[in-house]
Amino acid sequence: MKILVVGAGRVPAIERYYVDHLNELGVDTRLYDAQNIFFDYYWKSIFNKMLFKAGISPIYSRINAIFKRLVEEMSPDIIWIFKGMELFPESLQWAKDRKIKLVNYNTDNPFIFSGKGSGNRNVVDSLGLFDLHLTYDRSIRERIIQEYKIPCELLPFSFEADEKLFERCRAQAEEIRVCFLGSPDKDRAAFLEEIGREVPLTIYGPGWEKFIKSSSISVHGAVHNDEFWKTLYRYRVQINFMRPHNPDSHNMRSFEVPGTGGIMLAPSTTDHRAYFVENEEIFLFSSPGECVKKAKYLLHLSSDEAARIRGNARRRSIGSGYSYLGRARGVKKWFEDLL
Numbered sequence: 313m314k315i316l317v318v319g320a321g322r323v324p325a326i327e328r329y330y331v332d333h334l335n336e337l338g339v340d341t342r343l344y345d346a347q348n349i350f351f352d353y354y355w356k357s358i359f360n361k362m363l364f365k366a367g368i369s370p371i372y373s374r375i376n377a378i379f380k381r382l383v384e385e386m387s388p389d390i391i392w393i394f395k396g397m398e399l400f401p402e403s404l405q406w407a408k409d410r411k412i413k414l415v416n417y418n419t420d421n422p423f424i425f426s427g428k429g430s431g432n433r434n435v436v437d438s439l440g441l442f443d444l445h446l447t448y449d450r451s452i453r454e455r456i457i458q459e460y461k462i463p464c465e466l467l468p469f470s471f472e473a474d475e476k477l478f479e480r481c482r483a484q485a486e487e488i489r490v491c492f493l494g495s496p497d498k499d500r501a502a503f504l505e506e507i508g509r510e511v512p513l514t515i516y517g518p519g520w521e522k523f524i525k526s527s528s529i530s531v532h533g534a535v536h537n538d539e540f541w542k543t544l545y546r547y548r549v550q551i552n553f554m555r556p557h558n559p560d561s562h563n564m565r566s567f568e569v570p571g572t573g574g575i576m577l578a579p580s581t582t583d584h585r586a587y588f589v590e591n592e593e594i595f596l597f598s599s600p601g602e603c604v605k606k607a608k609y610l611l612h613l614s615s616d617e618a619a620r621i622r623g624n625a626r627r628r629s630i631g632s633g634y635s636y637l638g639r640a641r642g643v644k645k646w647f648e649d650l651l
Contacts, residue, residue: 313647314340316386318379319394321345323537326419326564326636327394329472333640339647344382346375346398372434376403383407390415390647393442397429401437408441413650417446417467423455424557444650446643449561450582465646468587469564471571473635477538478626481545481572486615489514490577490607491547493535494565496523500553503600504529507551510604511611516543544574548618549610551603552578562587567634570594570625575618577606587634593624 315334319327321343334341353360353371363369375398383391391407392415393399408414418431422439425431439445445456445464456464489512492504501523504515508529515524520531535543544550552565562583569576570593578584580596588594595610597603610618629635633642 313390313651314386314388315342315390315392315647316382316388317341317343317392317394318346318396318399319343320347322348324540325394326470329470329636330392330640330643333637334644336637337640337644339644342382342386342388344379346379347394349375349378350398372398372400376400379403380406383410383412388412389651392417392647395419395431396435396438397432399434399438401434401441404438404441413443413647414441415444415446415647415650416442418452419448419469421449421452421557423452430557444646446646449558451561467639467643468583468634469562469567470634470636470639471568471629472541473571473630473637477541478573480538481542484542484546486548486618487514487546488512488548488611489530490549490551490611491516491543492551492553493517493540493543494553496520498523503553503603504551506600507604507607511607514547541568541572544569544572548575548613549577549607550574551607552576554579554581567629571629571634573622573626575610575621575625577603577610587632588625588628592621593628 317327317331319325321328327343331341331343350371354364360369364371379399380403390413395418396416404414420430422431422435440460442462445462446467447453447456447464448468450466453464453466456462491514493516495517496519504513505524505526507513508526514530516532516535518534524531550569552569554563560581562581566578566584570588576594578594578596580598584594584596590596595606597606
C-alpha cells in the first residue's frame with residue numbers, strides 16, 4: 313500500500329506524525345507539503361500577497377502541477393489530503409480518474425469557516441469527490457454521511473507519546489500556576505482577564521501583549537518543539553478553550569495536555585466527557601466562575617494528589633490509543649478496508 317499525504321510539512325503539522333507512524337507501521341507513505349509551498353510564496357513579498365488577494369496569483373496552479381507530477385511518479389494507492397485548500401477539485405478528479413482512492417481529513421469544520429486558514433472554495437467544491445472522509449467531530453460526520461452519502465470515520469485529535477520527551481517534561485520543577493498556551497482573540501482575552509483577577513495566570517502565544525492589560529498576568533511568546541510539551545506539563549493547571557465553530561467537541565489540546573501528563577481544565581463538552589473521566593483524569597467548567605473555583609481547588613492540591621491525577625491522565629491517553637501511533641493504527645485499518 314502506497315500513500316501520498318498532501319498537507320503541511322513543518323512543526324506542529326500533525327501530517328508529519330501520521331507520515332512517520334504509518335511508515336513505522338510498514339506503510340509506504342510520502343508527504344507533499346503543499347501548504348508550505350503556498351505560505352513560502354504568500355509571505356515572500358507584499359506583491360505576492362496582492363496578486364493572491366486579487367485572484368491572479370499563479371501559486372495554486374503551480375502547486376497543482378507539482379501534485380500531478382508527484383502522483384505520476386509515485387502511483388499511490390491512496391491520496392490522503394489534509395483539508396485541501398491548495399488543490400483544485402479538477403486535480404482531485406484527475407487523480408480519481410486514475411483509480412486512486414481519495415481520503416480527506418479536515419481539522420476544521422468544512423461547513424463553517426472561522427478564519428482565513430480554515431477553508432476556501434476548493435474545500436467546499438471537493439467534498440463530494442472523496443471515497444472516505446475523516447473528521448474529529450461527530451456532528452460533521454453525520455452531516456457528511458447524510459448529505460454526501462460518503463463513508464466518514466471519526467479520527468479525534470491526538471498527542472505524541474514519546475517516552476524520552478515525557479521524562480524530560482516530568483523532570484521539571486512544577487509551577488503552581490494556571491497556564492494557557494495558544495493564540496489570542498478578544499473572547500479568550502476577556503475570559504483570561506476575568507480569571508486572572510482570581511488565580512495566578514501565565515499565558516504563552518504570539519501577540520498576547522496586545523490583548524492582555526493586567527499586570528498581574530504573565531505573558532510570553534509562543535513555544536515550539538520540546539519546549540511546547542514541557543510547558544504543557546510544567547504548570548499545575550492548563551486551561552483549554554473551544555472555538556465558536558466547535559462548541560461541543562474537542563480540539564488538539566484536549567489530548568495534548570492529558571497525553572503529556574498535564575492537568576487540563578476545559579469546557580464541559582460531550583467529547584471531553586466521553587474520552588476522559590471527569591475529576592479523575594481531567595476537570596471541566598461551564599462558566600468563568602466555575603473555572604476559577606476548580607482552578608483554585610487544583611492549585612491547592614498536594615503534590616502527591618496532583619501527581620496522581622497526572623498519572624491518571626497519561627495512563628488513560630496511552631491505554632486508550634489516543635497517541636498519534638494509536639490513531640495511525642486505526643487509519644491503516646481503514647485504508648486497508650478502502651482498498
